[in-house]
Amino acid sequence: MTNRRQEGEGGRPRDPRVDDAIIQATRDVLATGGYARLTVDAVAARAGVGKAAIYRRYVTKQEMIFSATVGDARSESFPDAGSLSADLTLLCQRIARKLSATTSDVLHGLLADLYVDPALAARFTETFLGGERLIVVEVLQRAVEREELSRVPDPAVVHALVMGPIFAWLLVLTEDPTKVHDLAHTVAQATTALLTELGTKCDQAP
Amino acid sequence: MTNRRQEGEGGRPRDPRVDDAIIQATRDVLATGGYARLTVDAVAARAGVGKAAIYRRYVTKQEMIFSATVGDARSESFPDAGSLSADLTLLCQRIARKLSATTSDVLHGLLADLYVDPALAARFTETFLGGERLIVVEVLQRAVEREELSRVPDPAVVHALVMGPIFAWLLVLTEDPTKVHDLAHTVAQATTALLTELGTKCDQAP
């Protein structure tokens, strides 16, 4: 993905081993020295690849990092856990797992760079957040069908309520990551409580 | 703050106008080009100041940005709003206001750089988060005194629950900032619901 060029047929095709080597080297370098110390030369050297091979695939260092970290976004199917509470718990666990996979500084570095590059920002929103948002919508619709809720609340608000605390725990407060599992449970409880017991007051945008 | 040097007596004293000029220029440059494009030379030029004057005050570019954006953190007193729900709402509003003051990329850039510089990270935690944490603790204690809660839950969890969604709304999801006021209300509701109606299940760490 992102690997621009699909047009021309002629010529030597891109070597998929090079693609893999770049991605893997990026992850290695990121793990070694962190976002701030990642160098395109370092990645190229580690991958045993010329810099040109990298810039042929990614317009920018950021694009490369994006692809190597949060860019794949395999949208796994989301099973029905049986109740709103169980669904939300499952979603929280998944978000926690996803955020745990990326080091704090990498995600923040990427988020900082998004501000400069709107195109990358759009792709981030679509890739990284879009999948989650779809799941949120589906979970809420199921709850309405089960008659746990009378109507579908604003998905953006629910999304913020469930991903926010986990994001903050791991990437802002940098609290103990081993406790994130319990936190996910608590977040699901709080959201469920809000949505069911207090009614549907959170549909700010009808 | 951070302005090292207290020892020597002799010599020309620091010019406070220079301090202000640096802070203001930093904010201007950040507003103009964002975190990624901020250059020490640019700040110096804009402030009409030599680079030495900057590095005399801050060890690092990041320290400067920190001071110019989130570094002042005047810990305003936090009034008692009368109930847990009202206290939490007030806290959420305050967090929302604070986060709205800083552009998305600046905060993320800073957070990314914290990873590299532990000293700055410590100061960030203390300055930016410490005040909030104290308020969280106080709010919870008041609730126990009022007998709204039977015991004080883990403040870290509550902190994540209240600041997480707002942070995510503004700085990750980049949703409409005008709606953050309503969101703050919703977050307070959800947290109150969790703490009161479902008991004290969130004391993960006794």
Add this chain to the structure above:
Amino acid sequence: MTNRRQEGEGGRPRDPRVDDAIIQATRDVLATGGYARLTVDAVAARAGVGKAAIYRRYVTKQEMIFSATVGDARSESFPDAGSLSADLTLLCQRIARKLSATTSDVLHGLLADLYVDPALAARFTETFLGGERLIVVEVLQRAVEREELSRVPDPAVVHALVMGPIFAWLLVLTEDPTKVHDLAHTVAQATTALLTELGTKCDQAP
């Protein structure tokens, strides 16, 4: 010339139209941007040819340029003009014509590159200078036979005396090229004067 490969018989034969296209494209690109800006990719593109087709014919970019500019060196026969003076004048004219055919920077660029590549240097000496040297020797021998000279002077010295000023005029001093015809005449006069009137003092190497 230089077109390595004579061995194999089997397989598709080289397309002579490709040879021509490469030579012509090289000259075009040289004329357009000069020696420093000549790129193999540019030549290939202009010739409508793959880079491989070029490197199948020439080991090096320099070989290609050499072939396209000074490499053909058709050794035209050199007629007897009747006297040493007339022979030298004719030789000077021929040298002037040859040097005028190549742009200043191309020849200098080539000469610079010769330093790095001894093989090319040898071929240059042989191709570009060897022909001239043979003519010099022949002219001097004729003069001895005509008894204009008592013995044959060092051909290297005479070669330098006749080609030097013309080379300098066109490629170092970059004086008016239209005056090179007159200069050629003057050079021939000076050399004749030296050889005849002052005797044979220039046989430095007996």
Add this chain to the structure above:
Amino acid sequence: MTNRRQEGEGGRPRDPRVDDAIIQATRDVLATGGYARLTVDAVAARAGVGKAAIYRRYVTKQEMIFSATVGDARSESFPDAGSLSADLTLLCQRIARKLSATTSDVLHGLLADLYVDPALAARFTETFLGGERLIVVEVLQRAVEREELSRVPDPAVVHALVMGPIFAWLLVLTEDPTKVHDLAHTVAQATTALLTELGTKCDQAP
């Protein structure tokens, strides 16, 4: 020279040791690997200097090489040797010495690059050739005053006649450099012969 900037007074002044280090390193690298292999990074490394320090002084790699090789052009005074023949001999020796100081490929590389950069070309003409030209003019005027010549011939032609053969001997024919002294003598003889015995036929441009 060439070191642009004379305007501003404020700020740290250029360190002359850096100037020297760059010049010397350039000569070293040139001597080691030749013109084609000279790298700005290599020069910077060898000089123990940042690349910025180089580009602060020279717009271009070529400017740097120019300054380090033929750029100084200390115009030594030219003594009167007593006769046209002796003056020309002295001039030829001086030219030979100057050309011997620079390696073949460096001068050719520079000459090739002059084609691309007219500003550098102008400076080359002025610096490297201008001094010689002035001497030529002076030598001819002296000869007229001594009544060896009836009038002053075209200096450009004489210049080509004396520097051409030496240039060709060393830098095109690459003949034995130890014989250049004898050649210089021969060249002076030939030119004297032309100018005196055959009259002033070479004033092509009156």
Add this chain to the structure above:
DNA sequence: ACTTAAACGAGACGGTACGTCCCGTCTTTGC
């Protein structure tokens, strides 16, 4: 009033990384 020590604007310094360009080689598909 004079000395002294530090702060000041300016900008050069050694480094390091960027993203671009080119070389000469290798690898496809199609004739």
Add this chain to the structure above:
DNA sequence: GCAAAGACGGGACGTACCGTCTCGTTTAAGT
């Protein structure tokens, strides 16, 4: 097996910042 197309590893280019270091000047406090 040659051809066009173009990807490959390598390496230099010139630019931009970083954080440090002089310059020569200015400004207070301590004598």
